[in-house]
Amino acid sequence: MALNKYMHPRNIYKTPPDFGKLSKLFSEFSSISKVDVTGKIMIDFKDPHSLRILTKCLLKSDFNLDVDIPEDRLVPTLPLRLNYILWIEDLLDSIQRRDNIKGIDIGTGACAIYPLLAAVKNKWNFLATETDSESLSKAQENVQKNNLQEIIQLKKNTTQSIISHVFSDDPNQEFDFCMCNPPFYSTLQELYESRSPARLPPKNGFTGSPQELITEGGELEFCRQLIKESKMYKECVNIFTTMVGHKYNVSVLIQQLKLEGIKHTHTEFCQGRVTRWGLAWTFKDYDLIKLVPPRDKPRKKHTPTIYVLPELPNRDNKTDIALNKIKEILDKLDITNNLIDKRGKNVTLDIVAHTNTWSNQRRKRRLERRIETVAKITKPNEEKDEEHKTKLNSESVSGSDLPASTRDDESVCSQDKSFDSNVDDQLVDSVQVCKGQPLVHAFLKLVKKENSTLLELEYLDGNAGKEGLHQIAQYIKNNWK
Structure with missing residues (x-):
């Protein structure tokens, strides 16, 4: 189900882009688009190259930004990125911060998408950090290409910290907010197994490099470390924020903030068929959850x-x-x-x-007992069958001269093995993964x-x-x- 109607009310992509207009404006877009039988212009959303061209053209047409997106790096989805920025606008407006805004973008990526969008849209100043040298180099090119180097500074993070390194040179720096889109996964295996087989296939193609998608401990531990480090710089940053990619991590992090008495709020970022979550907290005297409530229609609370x-x-x-x-x-x-x-x-x-x-415990125990019984029957038959084979080999007896009892034993053994396999299959089926x-x-x-x-x-x-x-x-x- 499309979630566009739940987008931030100021998000320009609540109305889908005009592909016909893009096709006329950009030859690159025209080369990847096609016209269906109804005359509608379409692109292949499962093709990473097409997604890259679409994003580049939208950035140029809607924000006058020239951005080079490397083929081996994440293609940013603009509706989601814009939703995040608009939510931060709401947070800052709620605490009466509207001018000379300065923010931190943790892990800015090759596109430096958040600083670029916020710089041209709101004239915000940014310190953007990145751990990957190639992504940092490409981000510097994109910032310079758009002549925004005066308000966007880039810094290489060579430490294991998330935000502490920002204050290593000047511990007295002050920022209005920090933002972060952390890697979701802890391993490549978790990345590949992350989508439930019960869900429909994704509409968009897969993009991104391991360094953009994977971090030690996964998203949850990353956010926990960010919360931990934020306590050391509670006087330096007005509002800490992060995006959260897994719904079940949101509840855990909110519970942690509650237990530590940290004022916070959260929201949903809805776009296309994808939902992400935003989490914000502060150590200042702002009651964020009252100033910027989670949603107009909050989630149904589950009664314990x-x-x-x-x-x-x-x-x-x-x-x-x-x-x-x-x-x-x-x-x-x-x-x-x-x-x-x-x-x-x-x-x-x-x-x-x-x-x-936890399900079907009696059935599992019953099947296990049957397996044990079958094993007891099967083992003597196998031993007996082996004795017959040894005897037959020594006497060079043909298969047609085998005693009827031996053929019966082989039949029983075969049936028992088949039954044993069926029981194993049933046991496997009784456990859902x-x-x-x-x-x-x-x-x-x-x-x-x-x-x-x-x-x-x-x-x-x-x-x-x-x-x-x-x-x-x-x-x-x-x-x-």
Whole structure:
């Protein structure tokens, strides 16, 4: 479903570009476009070369920017980039900052797209950083080509820090905001497996280099480090922001900001068929969530599901004991769990399940017993068959002279092997694996109330939905004692 109607209200791309006009203005665009039977001009969005030409032509026609996009680098999607800039405009306007704006672009890339767009649109000053030498060199060419070197400075980041290096030369610098579009993935494998097979194929072709898409620990750890470093420079930057590519990371980061008492807000960037998220926080005296609310129509909040856990036999009903028991069950189910808050007798875990290991437990045990039974039958038959083969080889007996019992044994063995294989297939089918987005992502809370321990589950997202979380809760209850 197209999400253009949910774009930022000031985004010029709420109305799709006029390809006919672009075809007349730019011969490059004309060379990659074609006319369908209805007379509509189209391009192949799955072709990276076509995407590159489209973006270059839009930057020239709509912003008078000449930008060279290398073939081995990410092609920036302009509606998304513009959505991010417009949201920062809203944030700055809410705190009465409208003139002499100075921002930081972390990881500017080869196109330096954010500084270029904001410079020509708003006359913002930028310090743009980059770790990759080739991308930095190309970004410098693009800035100089558009005569914007006076308001856009570029700096090579040779450190492991995200923002700290900016202040290494001058710790007293002041900025209105920082922005960042961090790499989404932690490994190439995660990149290739990131899209759920249940989703429709992407409309656009794939572009980008590993250094633009991959970072150690993935997007979540990158953003956590940015939050950590931001505390050291809370007086130097009015508003810290970052884009977030995975929905289930947004909830984790918001929870972290809440627990640390950091004022924040967030938003959705909707464009085409893609949704991204923006997260902003500040250490100044701005109540961002009131100044710039997340959305006019906020997401439906999931009501937590609460269970009373039975008392464990021969054990005191203490939170630590319940926590150890919960972690033991989650580890058994291969559900990752991270402690994100522990205050007094209340504990909060962030849990993520990528594989369904909790369903059909009785069926799995029954199939496992049948496999064991088949193995016991199969092994003697195989040994007996091997004895027959040895005997036949020594006596040079032809296959047609084999005793009927031997042929029967071979038949039984063959059937048993076939049955064994079928059982294995059934066991594999009984476990669902979802690559990319998890099956279930939730907050699990243990709350001590009087003499009882409450299990509180707050669903965040996942392909298995709330039903998957309820199944996990039922498994915990069934295996509690």
